[in-house]
Amino acid sequence: MQAPNNTIDFWRELKNTATGVAENEPLLASYIHACILTHHNFESSLSFILSNKMADDVMPALAIREVFDEAYLLQPAIAEAAIADITAVFQRDAATSDYLTPLLYFKGFQAVQVHRLAHYLWQQGRNQLALFLQSRNSQTFGVDIHPAARLGHGVMFDHATGIVVGETAVIEDNVSILQNVTLGGTGNESGDRHPKIRQNVLIGAGAKILGNIEIGEGSKVGAGSVVLSDVPEHVTVVGVPAKVVGRPCCQRPCESMNQNVLEDNYANQQ
Structure with missing residues (x-):
């Protein structure tokens, strides 16, 4: 269909x-x-x-x-x-x-x-x-989303239980987020303090993205990762704290929903 x-x-x-x-x-x-x-x-x-x-x-x-x-x-x-x-x-x-x-x-x-x-x-x-x-x-x-948070079109919360989205967070078009993901702050600071998720991003289950940081277009955040700094476009990050480990195998990870970050290792893409 x-x-x-x-x-x-x-x-x-x-x-x-x-x-x-x-x-x-x-x-x-x-x-x-x-x-x-x-x-x-x-x-x-x-x-x-x-x-x-x-x-x-x-x-x-x-x-x-x-x-x-x-x-x-x-x-x-x-x-x-x-x-x-x-x-x-x-x-x-x-x-x-x-x-x-x-x-x-x-x-x-x-x-x-x-x-x-x-x-x-x-x-x-x-x-x-x-x-x-x-x-x-x-x-x-x-699912706890502050009313001020801004969401684009084509947003998918898969399973969704435990997702938290803070007041100044932005989720752009065509983003997929799995269960137990937090888009939060790093403390009790005020002002613009939550993540900005750009288009075509995939955020794996249990990931925590904290602070006024940007997840670049077409990137992938591995399950269970803690992201504390900006993520460039079209890369895969994983770990605590998260680090770049490779590139997604496609331009729009949100569509493939492929959470296997091992396939994104630079060595596998030569």
Whole structure:
């Protein structure tokens, strides 16, 4: 299945998949209808799914959904980013064979979309509601992203549990991050104090990237590494503290998802 050419094609493909699931698995039919088939577009479906995830005993889903719908109406780029994120998961995750699965079941995708709303609210000066969503996001999905953090399109949080993203962090387009990654500060300093992750980067499971440093475009951070200084473009770093050990075997490590840093050793690339 190729990536959709536009939002309409994406929504049509999503509904076709949902229809097949509802027919083949009767126990899920009502759930699929509520989440997908009763809606007239992707934005409506997404706001329904996420608002029900974020609701609690005090804050009803309907109230939260109104905020999602407002954001999607006033800033269509938020929903466009969500489609780019689903497409990224579909293309990079070998366990995913359709667009429906990440939308319904992948907490990494869902956590990123909740953050996009929290960031919208933060930009509107509605900081307390943004922080409420951050808290619910952390409680529900185990992912803690400050509402001020800036995320690009095509961002994939794979498995996602334990990911922490600080207030002044930046994650550019087409980045893949695995579980238990921290984009944090080095202390209680204020100001611009968190990492900047450039395009096409892959960050392996358990990596800690600390301080106002830059991970250059197309680079790879090995699992379990602790990165404390800038990383150049198109290199592989690994270790505690992380050091350059080679170059990724492709220009876009975020797409290959190849975490075997041994294959990136300079000696293997001669």
